[in-house]
Amino acid sequence: MTPAAISGDLVSRVNREVERSLLRARNGVRYVTTRPNVGATPKDVVWKRDKAELWRYRSDVPIRYDPPLVIVHSLVSRSYIFDLRPGSSTVEFLLGQGLDVFMLDFGIPDELDADNTLETYVDEYLPRAIAAVQAETGVDEVTVAGYCLGGVLAALYAAGYEDAPVRNLMLWAAPFDFGQMGVMVAAVRDGRLDADELIDHTGNVPADALYSGFFMQAPTKQVAQYATLLENLWNDEFVDGYQAMAQWSREQVPFPGAVFRQIVDDIVRRNVLMTGRLRLGERVIQLAHVEANVLNAFAENDNVVPVTATEPASQLVGDPARRTELRLTGGHVTFAAGRHAFKHTLPALTDWTIAHSDELKPPKER
Amino acid sequence: MAKGKPLWLDTVLRLERAVGERVESAVRSDTYFDLVTQANRARALMTEAVESLSEEWLHLWNLPANTDIRGIQAQLSRLERRVATLQKEIADLEADGKRPSARRRAPVKKQTPPPAA
Numbered sequence: 001m002t003p004a005a006i007s008g009d010l011v012s013r014v015n016r017e018v019e020r021s022l023l024r025a026r027n028g029v030r031y032v033t034t035r036p037n038v039g040a041t042p043k044d045v046v047w048k049r050d051k052a053e054l055w056r057y058r059s060d061v062p063i064r065y066d067p068p069l070v071i072v073h074s075l076v077s078r079s080y081i082f083d084l085r086p087g088s089s090t091v092e093f094l095l096g097q098g099l100d101v102f103m104l105d106f107g108i109p110d111e112l113d114a115d116n117t118l119e120t121y122v123d124e125y126l127p128r129a130i131a132a133v134q135a136e137t138g139v140d141e142v143t144v145a146g147y148c149l150g151g152v153l154a155a156l157y158a159a160g161y162e163d164a165p166v167r168n169l170m171l172w173a174a175p176f177d178f179g180q181m182g183v184m185v186a187a188v189r190d191g192r193l194d195a196d197e198l199i200d201h202t203g204n205v206p207a208d209a210l211y212s213g214f215f216m217q218a219p220t221k222q223v224a225q226y227a228t229l230l231e232n233l234w235n236d237e238f239v240d241g242y243q244a245m246a247q248w249s250r251e252q253v254p255f256p257g258a259v260f261r262q263i264v265d266d267i268v269r270r271n272v273l274m275t276g277r278l279r280l281g282e283r284v285i286q287l288a289h290v291e292a293n294v295l296n297a298f299a300e301n302d303n304v305v306p307v308t309a310t311e312p313a314s315q316l317v318g319d320p321a322r323r324t325e326l327r328l329t330g331g332h333v334t335f336a337a338g339r340h341a342f343k344h345t346l347p348a349l350t351d352w353t354i355a356h357s358d359e360l361k362p363p364k365e366r
Numbered sequence: 367m368a369k370g371k372p373l374w375l376d377t378v379l380r381l382e383r384a385v386g387e388r389v390e391s392a393v394r395s396d397t398y399f400d401l402v403t404q405a406n407r408a409r410a411l412m413t414e415a416v417e418s419l420s421e422e423w424l425h426l427w428n429l430p431a432n433t434d435i436r437g438i439q440a441q442l443s444r445l446e447r448r449v450a451t452l453q454k455e456i457a458d459l460e461a462d463g464k465r466p467s468a469r470r471r472a473p474v475k476k477q478t479p480p481p482a483a
Contacts, residue, residue, distance in 0.1 A: 050450060111443035112450060187399040197406055201436050203443075216393050220386035227378040231371075
């Protein structure tokens with residue numbers, strides 16, 4: 001390389017660094033002064049009961065497949081993880097594939113929800129929300145996708161109702177073996193952490209306690225995340241993604257006390273889901289009674305719900321002839337965030353959904 | 367991003383892992399959870415002791431203490447829950463013309479989904 005070329009290269013590198021420093025300063029100010037544009041896909045509330053809401057998303061893309069897809073969110077986080085930001089949204093992706101997408105969101109619990117039990121979700125909210133989907137769309141059946149604990153609720157609903165209009169049931173990182181759920185759950189199971197001591201005066205497990213639990217799994221990780229953010233602060237795309245994800249990680253929701261006690265007593269301590277049977281109200285639900293096609297999708301690097309906790313669902317839920325297992329690379333949020341989600345996870349989930357749906361000819365305008 | 371990672375970032379990430387692995391193994395130990403439980407109990411006892419003292423002092427001046435407010439909040443929540451339950455029962459009656467509780471009376475293996483309400 002000639003001296004002129006070396007000096008030219010040096011000048012361009014200095015220029016790039018100066019430019020990036022200016023962008024870092026601008027994005028740094030933006031990062032601390034603005035909130036990310038989460039949950040931006042337009043939607044309508046089509047059903048509501050207590051704090052639970054059913055949303056139907058709008059799109060210009062016509063509906064190409066029946067039945068509609070209903071995402072049942074978990075009880076421990078905010079549902080906007082599936083609509084994180086424009087251009088990087090699971091909901092947007094699914095709408096773009098021609099699916100009619102609904103979201104069952106349980107809201108942010110407070111004192112009024114402290115008495116909610118598994119029955120509240122499985123017998124009160126889910127059947128009515130699914131009936132609302134039928135009323136709204138005029139279809140007989142739905143595809144239900146339950147994320148994390150929402151997967152357990154969806155499976156209990158599909159198994160607990162003889163006429164549950166569920167053609168397809170997708171379990172996304174849904175925990176079934178609570179003996180494999182990691183140290184925090186093990187501490188609750190063994191009584192080293194007292195469930196009642198985690199419940200505050202509102203009757204719920206406060207959101208802070210849940211956040212601390214997740215944070216303490218890797219307390220120093222945030223240092224690495226901030227360092228990576230600092231290095232990439234010039235990159236608008238990176239900053240937008242980081243900001244949305246960081247907000248979602250921080251914004252946990254309180255866990256209703258009654259359902260927390262029920263989960264600790266039955267599902268954590270006695271690990272009853274692994275028996276394939278759970279007593280709910282006056283009946284015993286058998287997970288094998290699910291009549292829908294079942295897809296158990298889980299991620300190999302999930303450190304919130306490890307593979308060993310999700311994998312057993314492939315042997316427990318539904319008819320063995322109708323079960324499919326989808327092993328994904330990525331972590332707990334691979335269903336909603338990250339480049340891998342949009343390149344591999346969501347296309348795979350959509351392919352399975354479409355393969356078990358009817359194509360509408362001609363497509364239906366929304 | 368992995369391409370051309372600067373030296374400072376690489377050092378921070380390596381350092382974080384070196385320290386992080388030790389910290390993670392510590393916070394996953396029985397000792398850590400025992401300490402957290404003890405700390406939580408100690409904090410609860412301390413709060414209770416302080417509240418009890420301040421409660422006496424405030425009551426002396428005929429002022430409500432935090433515990434009184436929490437009691438009223440709990441009472442109000444119970445009342446709100448009752449109203450919400452009644453509202454739902456009315457909505458259910460309007461929706462399907464029958465008592466919603468009747469659906470659960472028979473101990474059946476599986477149930478029939480109710481209409482949207």
